[in-house]
Structure formats: structure tokens, C-alpha cells
Amino acid sequence: MARGRPRKVSKNDALYAVMLAFWQKGYSGTSMNDLAEASGMAKPGLYAAFGDKETLFEKALLHYYDTFGRPAFARLQAAKKHVLEDLRDLLGAVAALTSDGTKPTGCFLVNALVDCTYGAQSHVDLVNGLKATRFAAIRERLLKAVAVGEMPADTDVPRVATFVDGQFSAVAVLGRSGSSEAELMDFVDTGLRALPVCGGPPMFGGEASRFLHGAQKVQ
Amino acid sequence: MARGRPRKVSKNDALYAVMLAFWQKGYSGTSMNDLAEASGMAKPGLYAAFGDKETLFEKALLHYYDTFGRPAFARLQAAKKHVLEDLRDLLGAVAALTSDGTKPTGCFLVNALVDCTYGAQSHVDLVNGLKATRFAAIRERLLKAVAVGEMPADTDVPRVATFVDGQFSAVAVLGRSGSSEAELMDFVDTGLRALPVCGGPPMFGGEASRFLHGAQKVQ
DNA sequence: GGTTTTTGTTGCCAACCGTTCAAGAAGTGA
DNA sequence: TCACTTCTTGAACGGTTGGCAACAAAAACC
Numbered sequence: 001m002a003r004g005r006p007r008k009v010s011k012n013d014a015l016y017a018v019m020l021a022f023w024q025k026g027y028s029g030t031s032m033n034d035l036a037e038a039s040g041m042a043k044p045g046l047y048a049a050f051g052d053k054e055t056l057f058e059k060a061l062l063h064y065y066d067t068f069g070r071p072a073f074a075r076l077q078a079a080k081k082h083v084l085e086d087l088r089d090l091l092g093a094v095a096a097l098t099s100d101g102t103k104p105t106g107c108f109l110v111n112a113l114v115d116c117t118y119g120a121q122s123h124v125d126l127v128n129g130l131k132a133t134r135f136a137a138i139r140e141r142l143l144k145a146v147a148v149g150e151m152p153a154d155t156d157v158p159r160v161a162t163f164v165d166g167q168f169s170a171v172a173v174l175g176r177s178g179s180s181e182a183e184l185m186d187f188v189d190t191g192l193r194a195l196p197v198c199g200g201p202p203m204f205g206g207e208a209s210r211f212l213h214g215a216q217k218v219q
Numbered sequence: 220m221a222r223g224r225p226r227k228v229s230k231n232d233a234l235y236a237v238m239l240a241f242w243q244k245g246y247s248g249t250s251m252n253d254l255a256e257a258s259g260m261a262k263p264g265l266y267a268a269f270g271d272k273e274t275l276f277e278k279a280l281l282h283y284y285d286t287f288g289r290p291a292f293a294r295l296q297a298a299k300k301h302v303l304e305d306l307r308d309l310l311g312a313v314a315a316l317t318s319d320g321t322k323p324t325g326c327f328l329v330n331a332l333v334d335c336t337y338g339a340q341s342h343v344d345l346v347n348g349l350k351a352t353r354f355a356a357i358r359e360r361l362l363k364a365v366a367v368g369e370m371p372a373d374t375d376v377p378r379v380a381t382f383v384d385g386q387f388s389a390v391a392v393l394g395r396s397g398s399s400e401a402e403l404m405d406f407v408d409t410g411l412r413a414l415p416v417c418g419g420p421p422m423f424g425g426e427a428s429r430f431l432h433g434a435q436k437v438q
Numbered sequence: 439g440g441t442t443t444t445t446g447t448t449g450c451c452a453a454c455c456g457t458t459c460a461a462g463a464a465g466t467g468a
Numbered sequence: 469t470c471a472c473t474t475c476t477t478g479a480a481c482g483g484t485t486g487g488c489a490a491c492a493a494a495a496a497c498c
Contacts, residue, residue: 004444005494024337029247032486042446044488049445053486105336113396114333117324118243131396162402163409166389173388174381177332177350183381190382194413223474224464251456261476263458268475272456 011049014039016067018046019060024104026115027057027123054120064108065130068097073137083145084192087164090138091171091191095184098175106176109134110169138164151195160195167191230268233258235286237265238279243323245334246276246342273339283327284349287316292356302364303411306383309357310390310410314403317394325395328353329388357383370414379414386410 017039021030032053036043050056072093076086098105109130116123139161145151151160170191171184179187236258240249251272255262269275291312295305317324328349335342358380364370370379389410390403398406 002444003442003496005446007445026245026247026334028245029334029338031484033484042448043486044448045446047487106333110392111333113392114325114330115245115248117395119248128396159405159409162393162398162406166386166393166406166410169392170385170389173329173332173392174385176336177347179381186378187381187385190378190413191385191410194409221474222466222472224466224476226475250454252454261478262456263478264476266457 009040014041014046014049015059015063018050018056019063019067019108020104022057022060023064023106023108023111026111027119054122058122058126061108061112061126061130068093069109069130069134073134076137076141079141079144083141083150084195086141087138087195088188088192091164091167091188092185094168094171095175095181095188098172099181099184105178107168107172110172111176113169134168135161135165163191163194228259233260233265233268234278234282237269237275238282238286238327239323241276241279242283242325242327242330245330246338247334273341277341277345280327280331280345280349287312288328288349288353292353295356295360296363298360298363302360302369303414305360306357306414307407307411310383310386310407311404313387313390314394314400314407317391318400318403324397326387326391329391330395332388353387354380354384382410382413 018035021035021038032043035046050059072090076090079086094107098107112127113131116127139157142157142160146153146155146157171188174187175184237254240254240257251262254265269278291309295309298305313326317326331346332350335346358376361376361379365372365374365376390407393406394403
């Protein structure tokens with residue numbers, strides 16, 4: 001066993017509680033007193049274990065990513081189903097997460113994306129890094145789909161990846177503001193209907209497709 | 220002219236500056252000192268003119284809605300173009316707004332949607348009200364489109380409205396985290412390609428559509 | 439049992455928070 | 469000029485913030 005006095009609450013449990021608090025109320029909306037109360041550790045304990053508030057926020061966000069993000073992205077990249085179903089599972093994971101009554105609504109990463117844009121530089125860098133990781137995971141799954149013929153060979157992969165990335169944020173924001181899991185899944189399925197046509201011909205004759213100015217380059 | 224000492228800065232100019240500050244750093248990330256400095260009014264002046272911080276935030280958000288939201292929704296409901304182009308203009312307005320270098324990135328309303336979920340009840344109510352107004356504007360435009368035959372008669376209007384609503388948030392979040400206006404418009408156009416098929420038949424044979432479990436009810 | 443090591447607890451700090459009061463400055467109307 | 473009204477200014481309030489030093493408590497090692 002460890003040498004000194006045992007912790008009243010494990011670092012992992014404390015970090016999980018801190019994560020929930022930041023997730024719920026954001027960086028500047030959460031005080032160190034809030035975190036001490038939520039985690040069960042007194043303030044000096046938090047400082048000794050994790051460092052100052054900025055560092056603690058970074059560790060909480062990374063803990064969130066390890067707990068909820070990484071597994072979902074790993075499943076996506078495992079590519080065990082059709083690409084559409086894998087993407088549906090990914091977006092469905094966000095929908096399920098935000099509808100889980102035991103956690104704050106929304107997605108901590110998306111919240112942080114909105115919250116930290118004008119915050120500490122280290123927060124900006126961290127959040128942008130996680131966002132890039134998310135994008136890369138989606139992009140690689142799409143490349144695999146194109147390689148095995150699940151999607152057309154001329155698919156505009158970066159464009160589709162950006163689209164899925166946006167759907168991810170949309171589900172998080174809609175969930176944050178109270179949409180049910182069923183509504184979120186309807187939203188996800190509606191969006192996935194846009195995917196297979198990316199790279200293919202316009203989906204309807206000449207009547208309305210002329211209104212999609214910016215879409216020509218992928219037709 | 221007014222009776223007493225004239226204001227150094229007009230209430231409108233001050234409120235605009237306050238709006239920018241809240242838009243940029245959120246409610247709890249912005250202090251009254253920040254607001255005083257940004258607006259050019261001293262703190263007692265802010266209290267006299269607008270009330271306390273919570274009230275000031277509400278007035279700033281409403282000012283944002285009046286300045287940027289209402290005109291865009293009015294153009295949408297004017298229905299002067301094809302529904303797809305009107306929706307593209309709406310989402311394009313968000314893209315343009317967030318790419319305007321003179322303002323903070325993102326959309327203040329979407330930021331508030333994320334920021335205020337666990338905040339003051341009056342903020343929650345206000346933000347939910349504005350969100351409902353946004354949804355209603357989109358919904359009414361879609362109903363009009365169905366009525367005049369721009370969209371199929373069996374279009375699932377609430378579902379499509381939720382989809383557009385989500386695209387709105389997605390554009391805001393993507394813009395908040397640094398996407399260029401061109402990227403945002405690519406995203407918008409990709410999403411609009413999902414719309415015309417809502418209510419119509421599945422867009423591709425039997426190969427991949429079976430993966431869209433939740434989509435049956437609108438096929 | 440005593441030492442060492444690690445943690446929890448108490449209490450405090452300077453700085454800042456949102457908020458307000460009192461006094462003065464700058465206009466209008468008579 | 470004189471009151472009257474309105475805004476600005478400076479200072480201050482009590483409370484909270486993030487952060488920390490000092491000491492007590494609890495375990496392992498010798």
C-alpha cells in the first residue's frame with residue numbers, strides 16, 4: 001500500500017466529480033469551492049493533487065475525452081459495421097450521453113469549444129487539439145469507407161467529415177437545450193440522408209438543385 | 220433636448236458594447252468592470268441605465284436578437300425566394316456573422332444556449348423563448364413551402380425544422396471554433412442536400428438505406 | 439514506539455466580485 | 469442667476485474568488 005495517509009476519495013473519483021461540475025457550469029461558472037464540495041476534497045487537496053484551476057480544467061476535459069470520447073472514436077475506427085451505421089452510432093452516443101440523467105446535458109467538449117474560445121491559451125490549444133482529433137477520426141473512417149466501396153470513389157471526404165463534425169456539435173447543442181434522445185436520433189437520421197449523395201449527382205432534377213449555388217463542386 | 224446632464228455615451232452604444240462583451244466571454248466570464256470598460260460607462264451608470272448584471276445580460280441578448288436575429292428571420296418569412304435559397308440565406312447569415320472580424324465569433328444566442336442551461340431561471344426562460352421563436356420562424360417558412368408546392372406535401376415539417384435548427388447551431392459552433400466562411404457555406408450546402416428528400420422516397424436503392432433504422436417513418 | 443511520508447483541516451490572504459452611496463459636473467427651464 | 473434634473477465620478481461596502489501556509493491525522497517503514 002502507499003506510504004502516507006490514505007486518500008478519503010480517490011483521485012479518479014475526485015476528477016470525475018470535477019469533470020461533471022465543469023461540464024455543467026463551465027470554467028468561469030465553477031468556483032474552487034464548488035469543486036471542493038463536489039469532489040469531497042478540500043481546496044488544498046485539489047491543488048496538491050491537480051494543480052491550479054486552469055490545470056484542473058484541462059485534466060477534467062482530458063478525463064472526459066478518455067472516458068466518453070476515445071471509446072466512441074475507437075468504435076468508429078474499428079469499422080465493424082457499414083459506415084452509415086458507424087456514424088449513426090457515433091452521433092447516437094452523443095445523443096445518449098446528453099440524455100443520460102446522471103450527467104449534465106450536452107457534450108463537455110462542445111461546451112468547452114464555445115466557452116474557451118477567448119479563454120486561456122492553454123485551454124484554446126487543448127480544445128482545438130481535441131477537436132482536430134475528433135475530425136481526424138471521422139475523416140479516417142470515411143477514407144476507409146471509400147476504400148472498400150461503401151461510399152463513391154469521388155466522395156469529397158473533407159467536406160463530408162466537416163458535415164459529420166457539425167452534426168456532432170448540433171446534437172450536443174440541441175441536447176444541451178433540452179431535446180429528447182428520440183428527437184436527437186431523428187435529427188441524426190435526417191442528417192445522414194445527406195451523406196450518400198455527396199460526390200454523387202444532384203438528387204433532384206433541375207428544379208431546385210439550381211438553388212444550391214455552393215454545391216456544384218461536389219456534384 | 221433632455222433635461223439633465225447629457226450622456227457621454229448613448230444607451231444604445233453602451234448596450235451594443237455590452238452585448239459584444241457578453242457574446243465574447245459569456246455571462247460569468249464577463250465582469251462588471253469589463254462591461255464598464257467596454258461600454259465607456261462607469262459601473263453606477265450601468266446600474267442606473269440597465270439594472271443589475273442579470274438584467275443587463277438579458278437586455279444585451281435581446282439587443283442581439285433585435286439586431287441580428289429578427290432581420291434574418293423576417294427575410295426568411297418574407298419568402299421571396301425558393302425555400303432552399305431562403306434557408307441558405309438564413310444559415311449563410313450565421314456564417315457571415317461569425318466570420319465578421321468586427322465581432323466575436325459564433326452566435327450569441329447559441330453561446331447562451333450552452334452557457335445558461337444551468338444559470339439563472341430568467342436566463343433559461345429567455346434563451347428557451349428565443350430558441351422557440353427561431354424554431355417557429357423556420358417551421359412557418361417550411362409550411363409555406365409545402366403549401367405552395369416547393370416541398371412535397373407529405374414533408375415531415377417538424378422534423379425538417381429541427382434539422383435546420385440543428386444546422387443553425389452547428390454553423391455557430393463551427394464558426395466559434397475558427398472555421399472560415401467558405402467552409403461554413405460548404406457545410407450549409409451539404410446539409411441542405413438532405414432536405415428535399417425528407418418525405419420523399421429513400422434516395423438510394425436498397426444498398427445502404429437499410430442502415431438508417433430511424434428514418435423509416437419519413438420514407 | 440518513533441520516524442517518515444502523505445493526506446486532511448483550519449484559517450487566512452490579497453484581489454476581485456457585484457452593488458451602492460454620496461458628491462460633483464453639466465446640462466435645461468425660469 | 470437659481471433651482472432642477474440627469475449623468476459622471478470616486479470611493480467604499482460586504483462577500484467571494486483563487487491560492488496557500490501551518491498544523492493535525494493516519495498510514496507505512498524501521
